[in-house]
Amino acid sequence: MAKEEQLFIDTPERNKEGREWQERSRFRLTKEHLDLVRHIEGFPIAKDEDIINLSDPPYYTACPNPFIGDFIKEHGKPYDPDNDAYRRQPFAADVSEGKNDPIYNAHSYHTKVPHRAIMRYILHYTEPGDIVLDGFCGTGMTGVAASLCGDRKAVESLGYIVQDDGTILDEKGRPFSKLGARKAILIDLSPAATFIAYNYNTPVDVRAFEREARRILDEVERECGWMYRTQHVVDGKVQKDAKGNPIMGKINYTVWSDVFICSSCSGELVFWEVAVDKEEGKVRNEFPCPHCGADLTKRTLERATERVYDRDIGEFITRARQVPVLINYSVGNKRYEKEPDDYDLELIRKIEESEIPYWYPTARMPEGYNTEQPKVSHGITHVHHFYTRRNLWVLAACMSKPKSLGNLRLRNRLLFLVEQLVLGMSRLARYVPRHYSQVNQYLSGTLYIASQVVEVSPWYILNSTKIKNLTRALLKEYVGACTTYCSSADSTLLRDACIDYIFTDPPFGGNLMYSELNFLWEAWLRVFTNNKPEAVENKVQGKGPREYQELMEKCFAEYYRVLKPGRWMTVVFHNSQNRIWNAIQEAILRAGFVIADVRTLDKKQGTFKQVTSTTAVKQDLVISAYKPNGGLEKRFQLEAGTEEGVWDFVRTHLKQLPVFVEKSGKAEVIAERQNFLLYDRMVAFHVQRGVTVPMGAAEFYAGLKQRFPERDGMYFLPDQVVEYDKKRFMVQEIEQLSLFVTDEKSSIQWLRSELEKKPQTYQEIHPKFLRELHKAPHEKLPELAELLEQNFLKDDNGRWYVPDPGRQSDLEKMREKALLKEFEEYKEGRSRLKVFRTEALRAGFKACWAAKDYKTIVEVARRIPDTVLQEDTTLLMYYDNALMRLDE
Template identity: 50%
Template structure:
């Protein structure tokens, strides 16, 4: 045993959860014994989301109390020891903060371990600095590879150059300097593969000992199986060291049935490009990959001893090195003999043979027809021996913490040394060439040697660890569902989370490979995902996410914030997330697009495609607001109380490239949407109509550039507004009747127009983004039902008078009843004043409800075309009278995608289902 290992085993004493142990090994042994007792308790194992694995396998992965590969029983103790209790008297106020998730993707720490999706720690750091102070506890319930934990600790470990750069940026934005210092973190994920990565990123270890151990493991591997990766140089004497071997799938020609090695025939020797077409080597027929017929060869499964059919691969070429010079050669008789010798050996001990859950996997159809149904099928014999030996050497290392880090190191070869690694002849390296986020066995494989991959990976981890040393007692990692975190209520200071969004990534399926090596697998039942193979559609996904957000809401301190990174291309999934957030009790304060080059926020969220990442900033209202609602009930005063509180949580200004941006959440219509969601979530009728609200908000709060502010905020906005040349412009994307009315209202406020003037402008707004099932309204009907027209008699309305007198020199300083002004104003449409608007609103709602009655009476199974405004009015009225069945019955008459793509309808419907189920 080396001196470094001996030092690690005997160093001490250490403090853990207020207990002192003579060494870290003693601490670990104490808590492992307690965890072993817990695992024998059937009720402990019956927790939702508990992973599948033996006690021994779970204990082997765990490092309690800081990390358990199952629900962590010490989370409450961790918070009580290192966190701060909720103090209602503590003053806390923050504005929303957007982040850029592209930051830091080339950082060594980010690249130290791959995962399917991950937000770089450097992108998370600003949010944690903004919303928390040193010593606060941050939570990520969908922690993946643990970057939120790294970011929390980075706040105290960041180098001086980084701190200086960030402080300058914040100063330019007019923000106070950040409070540097590490934060504590609680990380949870459903996947043991994920939490193992997260734990090893966030728990301290001896970097020098790890580096030495990694080199020793690779040296021991060479002594054990180095002969498998030897090849003869062209001189027939010198032995070269294989870097990677290229395998090609074998096909047959459809014309002559002759054997075709795809790479041998399609790859150009000089350019290394694959030709689109090539001649058959036997009959000369012109072939392409689509014409080739796959060959399945029958082999003996080395694990079961039974016949097994798999696509056929042949050796194509070998790339090797002699004295650091790289060469390429065709396999010779010696190479083929070496491969045959390895294939004749018994399957190595420790190589997992678990069968993939093909029937329940989205990507099962990609691998099963090619014969890849069990773990060991994914390794060519040589690679299987290499991976099994590496895992054994890592597992046998005497220092458990270093052993865990060695597995962290070795498991990155699980996919890279498998048949998922494609051969890309023009790539700089043959490492990590498999398709991301899927199981796909390519027709050209690159079987890389372990040293070719792991030598560079070891250096990357050493470099990352040298720049970031995890702190003692800074992280607690747990494995289970985010819907049940095992934390006390009101105990967390901030939540940052990047949850699974719809059907983007099938985490449980993809993690099966890594988890098979550990012997502990994800319980996929509570996985929040859309997956037809697991009978999970969008409604199931939404309800699973709602449960997780409700748990976030329960454990977060009142008045504190949550940041959600959203990445999905479907508006229906976006709406499901919004409804889930609101039903859980959160109030959304800002949704920021991370790349505004491609389109506005409304363009992204109003159509069927969300084209880029969004950052959702939401807060848990303080207890005072909740209590006042309970005391007053659903009254107008309660509504204005909510608005007052909500405005205080919103950004006052947003500047991008020196220009002020329009803050969508300060649009009165958006505030009303948040108000409605708030009352619906509290099972209360909405106490103000849309028109009453729009009229009342302008009389109670100052308005600037179409945005509403508190009286205490408006001076700061005015100051910033005076420093820029142009007022911020709100972009409206017309996709349904409501947004068409909103666009007309904004247009006519600034430019009262005749029908003839307005019509061509309006037509240009009705683009391809119109919702599929929504009836397209006539412009004339929209104008008649929502606006007023000056008929040419009496005083010219002030709105038209102001527009004409500013735009036409000869109309300035004329009285409102001047004939010349009246003639120019005649037939112009304008936005009604509050008094007239109320009458129009009442008239319009009456007509909408009358049409809703027709929807109710419809005998057809489905409404093919309808007006969303009619449905919204009907659902709102039914909700106010607690007529949940009407909402449910009418909702079932419209296509599911139409319901899922409208946030308002989805909110009413989902709440109606909840209340109806509760009543029954």
């Protein structure tokens, strides 16, 4: 088989398409090309030659891709508004996919979404050949998913049925998609991430890869294997062969332990010796000092340090003292353990004093949140400090070998293989005694260095089984065209309305500092993240909640620009903080998207922070948002600020919402179809476009009841309600949404849901209300009696009930008058507002918006706690838009 044919293997049609794209895409990245894109946000920090050497244009550039226009021209389908028949409801099902998949596990990363989960979304929203974009691609699972949508076995493994003509049926036998690879554009700010993504999504000669991988490891072992030899010892005696020579074992790993100083007697103690229970494999919380007998804990100890000359940076450094305490080695197929003896210590000393004949990175670690811990705890300030001299030498040797190959793609795939040693061979690898394997025992999402680290040999990590598994998992002949490049998500270089679907998993607040965590990988690749546009909260970078939201708004605005009208974007969200959730929603809405659905995505195994944090969200949320089609936007320009504009939006929005969702045999309430959320979406649509909202909530609710059929508290279009009634008849009950009572708005919603069941007296509803109430500290919540009087009516028997729409409007006007009166008090004050009525602020901001009094909105907003502003979507929406108009 020719090399060219090995790159694209599927049907003859796809073969032809792939070969033609390859034939016409023999591009060479030059410094002139780099000059064209050097000004683009996210251009990495590196020498030009290092960017060029790492790139494989047009499939991969370690910088903004100057050839992306050719990719769109080759694969894109121009948007034609006059003949656009695309229609999709949001993917309205919770997804659960595990991480135990060979492809998923082929390369570690701080966080990623399983490709099998992404496949479900791509199949739902796209057709074969459509272009999928992921601007925060990480390891490129979106690209893998897009390609595997053309793999019958992969699609069938999701529980779907693929018919002979390629039609895909869901679990209930309903057709919903077609078999066929989708195209993918993968972008990330991190060169490390894009390099991983490129290798995941670019085919290569399988046999050549496996052959060269084994050759490199064998070559390095012949050259450096002596560093990982130890004398075989049994019962304290060195074992010898028939000739009387010591039997030598092959070291798998060496355990190193911190050394501490007793706070009572100042004696040195090795943590391994005093605190570790070897039989149980546990670390004791308390232990006696071997010198003075004092009871100690790790927190009471002072770390022992040593001052050494660092020849690489030409200065003395102070580092934490660590000593080798255990060697795990193999003789033949048997494994043994021993304490280091004189031979081992002399070997380590010899290596320490030797010059390494290969290049290795000596860059200083950046200032940051994650980089502070190794600096403070162990004195690690530069990249090479993360390695023992032995592992630094051998890793440098492994990294140098692929670079001599002429085949760029094969060379990069071998670098991808060796790159997996960067963390596994570092001091980040903790010793975990109860695990059989010590491979990759580092904590993802941190640069934490434990008191017991494991120095692992490269052959222990990259054994023949690992290479075979990697070959099987990754190196399939993917049929989908994919291009990957390094850039900021707000500067894609794509033309308007050229993307068919967006799946994205962006960074969330201060969850993970990718530029810091990727620094080790990037140091070996010689290309670093430009973190100026990195969308994170990071004090060292001078980025707080406001800066984070502004960066995310720019990214979503770019998403909105390049997505075709009427198409969908799926956003995966994982953060436990309400303010981050609100910031993301606000950024999505500000860009022009309309949110249609929120579901859960269970990746089954949590990240380190999800497992250890009591407040962490265990399941990710998935936001489905759409870009309104051009028809609505054009009509809205004519109808803006009118009643007809309101109902035009509602009709269009209802078309985009799921009609019926079944879960565990129950009909699920679709939150977005409830009146208060429809009202919120309508208000947001107007405000984000700088238009006055023409009606209040009560008038909106009344109009909703007049115009749209209602079922189970949800509103539908006439043709939708027929479908809902049919499906609702097939289930016995409806699963209600949980409603948390934290402020006035949620209190009124809860009271309405209770009183709609049946009218109730104050005495009946009061104890139930108190059970559900979890008031925020800043909230000035009216008494229950006042809430009932302002929002509900009472019959002759003293029972409160929900008024009909006509009476509701009168009550709403009376309540709004009272709220605005209270807002006037806030408006006239000058001091910080610590306790206040949030509904009064919402009513006041709405009135100021209608009057174009943006200054008052901004001034009052700046007097309330920033956390409250960031956690309230309505207040944040008015404030952000008022601030933008003041700046104009």
